[in-house]
Amino acid sequence: MSDPTFDSKSASFLEWFKAWSGATFHPDIKIEDLRDKGAGRGVVATADIPEDTVLFTIPRAAIINTETSDLPKRIPQVFETTGLEDTDNEADEDGSETSGPPDNWVSLILIMIYEYLQGDKSRWKSYFDVLPDRFETLMWWSDQELVELQASSIVAKIGKEEADGMFRSRVLPIIEEHADVFYPEGSERLSEDQLMTLAHRMGSTIMAYAFDLENDDEEADPENDDEWVEDKEGSLMMGMVPMADILNADAEFNAHVNHGQDSLSVTTLRPIPAGTEVLNYYGPLGNGELLRRYGYVTTRHARYDVVEISWDLILSVLKDTLKVDEAIWGKAVNELDPEEIEDAFVIERDSGEPDSRGELHDEAVVKEVPTDLVEQIHTILKAIRKVSPTTIPDKAVRDEITLITIHRALELRLAQYPTSQAFDFDLLTNDKVSGRQKMAVAVRWGEKVLLQEAINFVHEKLLKVKSKSSEEGEPSAKRQRKK
Numbered sequence: 280m281s282d283p284t285f286d287s288k289s290a291s292f293l294e295w296f297k298a299w300s301g302a303t304f305h306p307d308i309k310i311e312d313l314r315d316k317g318a319g320r321g322v323v324a325t326a327d328i329p330e331d332t333v334l335f336t337i338p339r340a341a342i343i344n345t346e347t348s349d350l351p352k353r354i355p356q357v358f359e360t361t362g363l364e365d366t367d368n369e370a371d372e373d374g375s376e377t378s379g380p381p382d383n384w385v386s387l388i389l390i391m392i393y394e395y396l397q398g399d400k401s402r403w404k405s406y407f408d409v410l411p412d413r414f415e416t417l418m419w420w421s422d423q424e425l426v427e428l429q430a431s432s433i434v435a436k437i438g439k440e441e442a443d444g445m446f447r448s449r450v451l452p453i454i455e456e457h458a459d460v461f462y463p464e465g466s467e468r469l470s471e472d473q474l475m476t477l478a479h480r481m482g483s484t485i486m487a488y489a490f491d492l493e494n495d496d497e498e499a500d501p502e503n504d505d506e507w508v509e510d511k512e513g514s515l516m517m518g519m520v521p522m523a524d525i526l527n528a529d530a531e532f533n534a535h536v537n538h539g540q541d542s543l544s545v546t547t548l549r550p551i552p553a554g555t556e557v558l559n560y561y562g563p564l565g566n567g568e569l570l571r572r573y574g575y576v577t578t579r580h581a582r583y584d585v586v587e588i589s590w591d592l593i594l595s596v597l598k599d600t601l602k603v604d605e606a607i608w609g610k611a612v613n614e615l616d617p618e619e620i621e622d623a624f625v626i627e628r629d630s631g632e633p634d635s636r637g638e639l640h641d642e643a644v645v646k647e648v649p650t651d652l653v654e655q656i657h658t659i660l661k662a663i664r665k666v667s668p669t670t671i672p673d674k675a676v677r678d679e680i681t682l683i684t685i686h687r688a689l690e691l692r693l694a695q696y697p698t699s700q701a702f703d704f705d706l707l708t709n710d711k712v713s714g715r716q717k718m719a720v721a722v723r724w725g726e727k728v729l730l731q732e733a734i735n736f737v738h739e740k741l742l743k744v745k746s747k748s749s750e751e752g753e754p755s756a757k758r759q760r761k762k
Contacts, residue, residue, distance in 0.1 A: 395407055675744070
């Protein structure tokens with residue numbers, strides 16, 4: 280069922296977009312209401328479209344950033360330098376910093392707040408009308424909703440308190456000091472709580488929709504011509520790109536954003552049949568990270584799921600496995616340099632990469648345990664062997680202990696989730712959950728599947744090590760008879 284208001288805003292936005300000098304919009308695509316699929320707006324082909332077709336072109340003048348907004352010109356003392364040395368484009372963990380010019384992240388939040396407050400006076404009013412005012416990203420979930428993620432480590436990465444600190448120290452003071460600039464004459468001033476809500480809204484909008492803008496002056500690296508550049512990784516400038524951010528994205532995709540000197544263009548990577556949605560690519564993100572940043576999950580992105588396992592858990596299992604004297608254990612642990620110790624390790628699959636057509640071909644499988652985890656266990660076992668050589672007499676015993684420890688730690692990590700993989704699968708496949716709960720179940724189920732695959736992989740590896748050790752321990756004559 281169509282929504283006249285929703286459709287009217289889409290139509291006004293498209294008209295506004297086409298009015299920009301240099302903007303193009305292919306006649307065989309349309310903006311469609313995909314809310315029934317949980318996707319908001321999207322771009323859909325209305326006729327068969329060939330490969331390498333330019334779907335639309337966005338002039339750089341239409342992009343919201345520090346070069347196009349009036350704000351940096353109205354308060355140049357705030358934007359004294361561009362802050363380009365901060366290229367991670369994520370909110371600073373230390374929200375207490377108050378000195379210095381705003382970095383890319385804060386700069387764009389300030390600009391977005393400014394343009395939003397201008398209302399009809401902003402050149403981007405029609406664009407703001409189609410940007411969301413409600414988000415599914417984890418920043419906006421209640422504590423009760425977050426509980427559904429169970430033992431997923433993604434919960435610890437939400438960073439709401441850090442964002443609050445950054446807004447209060449680096450955003451609100453600038454708005455307060457330059458209220459006459461931010462608020463149009465005669466408009467009502469927002470309270471601190473209202474400004475915080477608006478800052479979170481704009482921060483979430485940027486997290487989910489902003490693009491990294493390549494520097495026009497940088498020469499293209501021919502070695503990276505066929506590689507996909509992930510959003511928000513090491514860019515020199517961020518910007519809100521009207522129309523490009525209407526595209527939804529998946530792990531398999533059919534279009535790509537190309538950065539030109541005067542414009543950005545979206546081009547098809549392969550033929551797109553009529554009725555097919557045009558999809559972009561956000562990079563090899565697991566569903567947990569996809570949900571944190573963008574507020575959705577997909578079946579295809581599950582291949583990139585990851586699980587973190589803490590060093591404290593590994594250390595606890597290793598101690599139980601070795602059963603050494605407390606004095607020996609203490610001496611070995613004390614020899615470790617705390618600055619060289621990793622606190623957590625990432626379990627993931629070898630998932631392959633999409634090809635030049637945006638398609639996946641490789642099966643995603645667990646092929647190894649984290650090398651840094653193995654090396655860190657070996658470091659402490661080496662220290663124990665110095666103190667007690669009989670505990671770890673040779674390399675074979677060391678390798679067996681290492682695998683036993685990792686295997687048991689993975690089992691305990693899986694046990695941290697209160698529901699089983701089968702229980703979650705039943706919820707998903709029989710439509711017993713919906714909305715945010717369904718997305719949370721998809722995340723935790725995917726992590727449990729990955730953990731079980733890792734457990735099975737390490738188990739097989741352990742059996743091979745034990746078999747080899749057993750053969751090497753047999754008398755030579757017996758080994759010869761087996762041959």
